[in-house]
Amino acid sequence: MPLVRTGELVTRAADARSAVAAFNIxxxxxxxxxxxxxxxxxxxxxxxxxxxxxxxxxxxLLPLARAAVTAAERAAVPVALHLDHIQSDSLLRQAPDAGFxxxxxxxxxxxxxxxxxATRAAADWAHAQGxxxxxxxxxxxxxxxxxxLDAHAPGARTEPAQARAFVTGTGVDALAVAIGSSHAMTTRxxxxxxxxxKRLSGTLDVPLVLHGSSGVPDGDLTAAVAGGITKVNVGxxxxxxxxxxxxxxxxxxxxxxxxxxxxxxxxxAMVRTVTAMLRILGGPTV
Numbered sequence: 001m002p003l004v005r006t007g008e009l010v011t012r013a014a015d016a017r018s019a020v021a022a023f024n025i026x027x028x029x030x031x032x033x034x035x036x037x038x039x040x041x042x043x044x045x046x047x048x049x050x051x052x053x054x055x056x057x058x059x060x061l062l063p064l065a066r067a068a069v070t071a072a073e074r075a076a077v078p079v080a081l082h083l084d085h086i087q088s089d090s091l092l093r094q095a096p097d098a099g100f101x102x103x104x105x106x107x108x109x110x111x112x113x114x115x116x117x118a119t120r121a122a123a124d125w126a127h128a129q130g131x132x133x134x135x136x137x138x139x140x141x142x143x144x145x146x147x148x149l150d151a152h153a154p155g156a157r158t159e160p161a162q163a164r165a166f167v168t169g170t171g172v173d174a175l176a177v178a179i180g181s182s183h184a185m186t187t188r189x190x191x192x193x194x195x196x197x198k199r200l201s202g203t204l205d206v207p208l209v210l211h212g213s214s215g216v217p218d219g220d221l222t223a224a225v226a227g228g229i230t231k232v233n234v235g236x237x238x239x240x241x242x243x244x245x246x247x248x249x250x251x252x253x254x255x256x257x258x259x260x261x262x263x264x265x266x267x268x269a270m271v272r273t274v275t276a277m278l279r280i281l282g283g284p285t286v
Contacts, residue, residue, distance in 0.1 A: 001073070001075060001076070001077075001079075002073060003069065003073060003077065003079060003080065003081065003099060003101070004044065004078040004079065004080050004101075004108045005080055005083055005101040005102070005132065005171060006022075006046055006080040006081075006082050006101050006102035007078050007101065007102060007132035008078075008080070009044045009045075009046060009078060009260075010132075010207050010230055010231055011072075011121075011173065012044070013114060013230050013231070014207055014230045016194060017225075017226070017229060018209075018225060018230075018281060018282040019224075019225045019229055019230050019232045019281045019282075020044060020045070020046060020230065020231055020232070021045055021046065021232050021234060021274075021277055021278055021281050022045075022046035022047075022048045022231055022232065022233050022234070023045065023046070023047065023048060023067060023081055023086075023234050023235070023274060024049070024050055024053065024084060024233070024234070024235030024238070025047050025048065025049060025053070025064070025073060025201075026053050026056065026064075026239075026260070028067050028071075028117045029194075029242070029263055029266060029267040029270070030066055030238060030270065031047060031064075031068050031071045032071060032267060033238070033242075033268075033270035033271045033273075033274060034047055034238075034270070034274050035047075035071055035077070035079060035111045036071070036271045036274070037166075037270070037271045037272070037273070037274025037275040037277075037278060038075070038077045038079070038274065038278060039075065039076050039077050040271065040275045041274075041275050041278035041279055042077065043077060043278045044077055044078035044079070044080075045077065045078075045080075045274075045278065046070045046078055046079070046080045046081070046082050046231075046236060047072065047081050047082070048081075048082045048083075048233065048235075049064055049068070049079070049081070049082075049083055049084060049100075049284070050083075050084040050085045050235075051083075051084070051085055051086050051087060051088060051091060051106075052085070054091060056171070061094050061098055062092065062094075065098040065099055066098075066099075068081055068099070069081065069098075069099040069251040073227075074163055079207070080099060080101055080102065081096045081098075081099050081102075082101070082102045082103070082104065082263050083098075083100045083103040083104070083175075084104045084106060084233070085104055085106045086103055086105055086106060087106050087107070087109070089122070091124070091126075092105065092122060092126070092195075094159070095126075095129075095131060096129045096130070096131065096265040100131070101130075101131065101132060102131055102132040102133065102134065102173075103122075103126060103131055103132075103133055103134070104133075104134040104135065104136075104176070104209075105118075105119055105122040105123070105126070105133055105134070105135050106135070106136065106139060106174075107119050107135070108135075108136050108151055112162070113168075114138065115166075116170055116253045118167050119135045119166075119170040119172060120169060120170045120171065122135075123135070123170050123171045123172050123173075123234045124171070127171070130258070132173045133172050133173050133174075134172060134173065134176060134209055134231075135145070135172045135174075135175060135176070136169060136175065136176035136177075136178075136209075136211070137158055137162065137163060137175075137178070138164055144272075147283050156178040156194070157178050157179065157193065157196060158175075158177040158178045158179065158200060159203075160199045160200050160203040160204070161203070161222050163175060163177065163200060163204060163246055164202065164203050164204055165186060166200060167205075167206055170192070172206065173206060173207070173208065174206050174207040174208070174209050174230075174231060175204060175206055175207075175208060176208075176209040176210070176211050176233075176241045177197070177200050177208050177209065177210070177219070179192050179193045179194075179197050179200070179210070179224075179243075181198050191218060191220070192223070192224055194220075194223055194224070194227055197224060197227040197228060197229070198227055198228070200228070201227060201228030207230040208228050208229050208230060208231075208235065209229070209230070209231040209232075209233065210224055210229045210231070210232050211233045212233070213232045213233055213234050213237075214235060214236035214237035214240070218280050220227035221280055221281065222280060225281060227284070232277075232281055234277055237273050237277070238273055238274070240269045241266075241269040241272070241273040242266035242267070243266070243269050244269065245265045245266045245268070246262045246263075246265060246266045249261070249265045249266075250262055
């Protein structure tokens with residue numbers, strides 16, 4: 001079916017009091033696994049390409065983007081494309097022509113005032129192009145003049161009043177909030193601050209996004225969605241599944257050299273991970 005827009009999937013999820021899952025893709029196998037898992041769960045899904053993934057692909061966005069668009073157009077479920085954690089304005093400006101309907105502009109490395117100004121400029125440009133835009137705070141709950149803190153570093157928390165001022169000042173469509181998850185976790189041991197999430201949900205009138213969801217246990221994810229999270233980002237969990245399956249396959253078959261043999265095993269492991277995550281979140285159904 002045709003590509004859908006990220007904003008549409010998020011709106012549908014919010015109306016259903018569920019969350020749309022956004023999976024970071026790096027290879028064609030990631031793309032195929034996310035779509036196959038979404039089809040198995042009967043759920044719409046977002047394919048995310050991060051700036052780091054573009055760097056891995058020799059700095060070229062279009063090869064992976066074109067593969068994602070082609071696969072999405074042949075999917076049996078709604079699929080949207082999202083450009084994730086973008087710091088480069090040059091890369092941001094490639095989004096519309098590459099098939100993306102949304103971007104996450106990441107100026108969180110900057111002090112608050114600079115983050116606000118940079119994100120405001122990015123949001124103005126994105127909206128002029130018809131793009132839905134997500135952002136996050138850098139110095140979470142901190143004061144101007146302090147060094148920027150990664151919004152998803154351990155201990156980081158989003159302060160509701162500052163978040164409201166940031167959303168108002170930037171005009172973004174969604175905000176990634178720091179409530180206890182961290183990027184690149186390989187164990188599901190994160191503990192979310194649901195009291196803070198309730199305050200944020202009551203303070204902000206834009207969709208809330210949870211980054212670093214690979215490290216969050218099922219029960220906490222379910223509670224986060226009930227508490228107002230409407231977009232859930234997942235990346236590391238796919239790589240853990242793929243790498244683990246490939247390691248196991250090659251350990252049992254050290255003579256194997258045909259990459260199709262172990263990549264197919266890795267791809268199927270990712271399909272199972274995607275399907276399970278989508279069933280937990282209860283995202284927008286077909």
